[in-house]
Amino acid sequence: MKKIFFFILSISLFILIFSQEKPILTFLGEDTPDSIVKNFTIDASDIPNDGGGGIELKWDSPEILKDWFISIIRIDEDGKRVLLTTDIPILSKQVRDVNSEEEPDRVIDSKGYNYWGILSKKFITEELLQILLDTFDFKEGLYSFNDDTFFVLSKTQMVYSKASWFNFLRLAVLISLIIISLTFLYYLNLAKKGKDLYIRKINGLDAVEEAVGRSTEMGKPIMYILGIGYVTDIPTIAGLTILGRVAKKVAEYETKILVPSYDPVVMTTAQEVVKEAFTEAGRPDLYNKNDIMYITQDQFGYAAGVDGMMMREKPGAIFLQGLFFAESLILAETGHSIGAIQISGTTETAQLPFFVAACDYTLIGEEMMAASVYLQKEPMMLGSIAAEDFLKVIIMSILVLGFLLSFLGSGLKIEFFKNLFDILYQALQV
Amino acid sequence: MRFINFINKLDKRWIYLVLALCIIIPFLFPIGFPMKTTAPVKSIYDFIEDSIPEGGVVLIGADYDPSTMAELHPMAKVIATHALSNNLRVLFVTLYPQGAGMAQDVIENVLREWNNSNPDNQKELGKDITLLAYVPGVSAVVLKMGEDIIETFNEDGYGNKLSDLEVMKEIKNYNDIDLMVELAGSAVVLTWLIYANGRYGLNVGIGTTAVSAAEYYSYLQSKQAIGMLGGLKGAAEYENLLSKKGVYWGRKDATVGMDAQSSAHIFFIILIVLGNIAYFVSKKQKGGR
Amino acid sequence: MALSSNFWIWIAAILTLAIYSFLYKDNPFYKFAEYLLVGISIGYGISVYWHNTIITKVFNPLVYDKNFLVLIPLLLGLLMFSRFFKNVAYLSRIPIAFVVGAGTGLSVPSSFEFLFKQVYATMPTKLDIGIIIIVIGVISTLIYFFFSLEHKGFVGRVSRVGITFIMVAFGAAFGYTIMARVSLFIGRIQFLLSDWLGIIK
Structure with missing residues (x-):
C-alpha cells in the first residue's frame, strides 16, 4: 500500500515538475479566430527625410484590439534576430527602430530587414521571449504558451533604411533662402553699378552738430564712449564709423575729443579713425593721440574710470555708441548728472531702456547700423540696407495679406478666403 | 520748492539705504502680499503634471552662475522636485562651465530634501536624476544632442559613463525627452529655441531672469516655448503650486522673497513718481525764467 | 537657528x-x-x-x-596658436574658416525657421483685439526700422505708432530689469539673514 502511494506520489510530482520546467509552446493553427486580427498588418518603411539608420513601423489599431499588446522582433537578411520592443499597447500605432551609433544591433543602411509582430493579451514572459529570439520557427498563426494564447503576425516585406539627401519638410526654408540671397545679390549689384540708393536721415545724427557746437560754445570737451565691445562686434564697428563723423565735426569746431577705451585694439582703431577725420577736416595739427586712451579691460573698472573722467573733465557732449551691458546706466546717469548732451546707441535691447531714459537721443538697434551706413555711403552696405528693407516689405505683405484673409474668412465667414488663409498658414509652417 | 531741490540733490546713498531697509524688514516681519499664478507658469506646471507619462524624461538646462542664482536656483529646485514627485527622470545639462556647479548643488539639495521626506520612495543619483557633463560648443552641443545624447556627453557630471546609468535607459535623442526647461539669463535660451525646438521639435519651457522675461514673451505667443517662469516671481508661483500639491518641503526661497520684492517695487514707484514731478517742475521753472 | x-x-x-x-x-x-x-x-x-x-x-x-580621427580637429585647434608667431599667423585662418563656415551653415537655415515661426505666430487665426494690436505693433515697428523711405506723411505717422510700441516695450523691459536687480539683492539678503546670521528661517 505504502509502495503504491509512494509510486503515485512520485509520478504526480514528476509530472508537476516536468510540466513546470518545460513549458509547452503549441501551434494552434493558421486560422486565427478573429478576422480582424487576420487583417492586422504592420507596414515597415524607411524613415523619410532622415540621415539613415532608421525604420518606421506603423499599424492600424482596430477598436477590438484596444486591450492588446504588441511585441516586435527584427530579423535581418542573415537571419539574426533582434528584439525591437515588447508589450507596447496596440493603440500606440507606431514605433521607430532607431538606435545609437554605438549600438552593435542598430539598423544599418542598405541591409534588408523583416519584422514580425507578436500580438498578446498579456505581457510576454521572459521565457517566451527567449524562445522567440532563439529557436522559434516563425510562421503566421495562433499559438499557445503556458495556456496563454498569442498570435504571430505576418512579417513585413523586406525593408532597407537609407539616408535622404534632402529633407523635403524644409523646402520652404530653401525657397526663402534663395529669395533672400537673390534679393541681396540684386541690390548689391545695383549699388555697385552706382545706382543712388536712398537712405533716410537718422534723428540722432542731426543732433551731432548741435551737441558738438554747444559743447564748443561752453568751452568743454566732447567724450566718445565705445562701450565694452571688441573690434569684431558689429555695434562697435558702427560706433567707430559714427566716431569718424563726430571727430570731423570736432576738428571743424576746433575743440577736443576724449575717447576712453576698454579694448586696446579698439583704442588703436579709434586713434586711426580720429586722426583721419582730423586730417580730412584739414586740422591734423589739432590731433592728440593721448586723448584716445586705454582705461582697463574690466567691465566695472572701466565704468568707474570713465565716470571719474566725466566728473573731472565735465564734457559738454557725451556719445555712447557701441556695445553696452550692465555698465550702461552707470555711465549714462553720470553723464546726465553733469548736464551733458548725450547721444547714445546700442543693439542690446536690455540696455536700450536705460539709454532712452537717461540720454537726449538714442539710436535704437538697427538704426545704429543704418546710421553708420548713412555716414559712410559705401555701396555694398547701402545695398544690404536696401535688401533688408525689401525683405521687411515681404514680411509685412504676408502679415497684411494674412490679416485681410482672416478678416474676410473668419470675420465675414466667406469660405473661399478661409481656405486661402489656411493654405497661407500651412505654407508658413516649417 | 525746497522739496524739489531736495529731491534733485539727494545723495544716492540714502536711496540705497532705504531700499535695503525695504528688503530686510519684510523678511523679519512678513506681510504676506497675495499672489496669483500666471498662465505661462501654470502651463509648465500643467505640462509636467498631465502630459508626461510616468518614467518620462525632463531635461533641465542650468546655464547660469552665482550672479543670477537668486532668481534661477529656486526654479531649478521646484522643477526638479515636481518631476521627481511624478516619478519622472530628471537630466540636468549645462552649456557653460559655471552651470555645472549650480546643477550639482540643486541635485544634492533636491535629493536630500526628497529622501528626508519620502522614506518609502527614495530617489537616487544616476537612477532618477543626473547631470550631463559639461561639453563646450553651445549650439553644436544642442544640435548633437538631437542626434545622440549619450555620444554627445559620454559621461555624467560625476565622471560615470552615461551608457551604464539607469537614468539614461532608452534615451537616445530629443525624441525621448518629454520636456526641456532652460534656465538662463542670457541669449542661450534662443539657442534651445532655434535648434532644439526649431529643428527637432523639442518642447521647450523657459525659466529666465526678469531682465530677459519681456524679451521672451514673443516666443510664448508664437508657441515656440510652452511656458515661462519669469524671475523670482515665477519661481514663487511655482513653489506655491507645488505646496498646494503637497510635494514641496524645502525652504520656499522665492516665496519668502516676494514680500521684499513687492515692498521694493512700491518704493521704486514712489521714486519714479517723485522723480518725474521734480523733473517736470524744474523744467517748467527753467522754461519760465 | x-x-x-x-x-x-x-x-x-x-x-x-x-x-x-x-x-x-x-x-x-x-x-x-x-x-x-x-x-x-x-x-x-x-x-x-x-x-x-x-x-x-x-x-x-x-x-x-x-580613435585617431580626433587628431584632425586637434590639429585644427592647435593652428589657432599660430597667431602668436607673426610669420605663420595666417594659418590661424584655417580653423576660423571652419568655425565660421560651419557656424553660418548651421545657423542660417535655423534662423529662417525661427523667423518663419514668428511670422506664422503673428498670423491672425482669429480676430480679437489682442491679435490686432500685435499685427499693428509688428507692422508699425518694421516700418520704423525702414530706411529706404523718408518718414513723412503716412509712413511718418505709422512709424510714430511704431516708436510708441517700441517705447512701451522698453518700459516693460525697464520694469522687469528693476525686478531682476531687486531679486538678486533679495537672494543675497536672504543668504545673510538666514544662512549666516540665522535671524530668519
Missing part, C-alpha cells in the same frame, strides 16, 4: 559685504573681492575646460579608444 559655524559661509558673507561696501564708496575691500572673483572664475573655467575638453574629447579617445 543661530550664527553660522560654517567657515565657508563666513567667507561668502564677508565677501558679499565687501562688494556691497562699494555702494558707500570705492574701497580696498571692494577691490579685493572684485579681483578675487575675476581670478577664481578664470581658474575655474580653465579647470573645467581641461577636464571636459582636453581629457574627455581628446586624451581619452586617443589613448583608450584609439
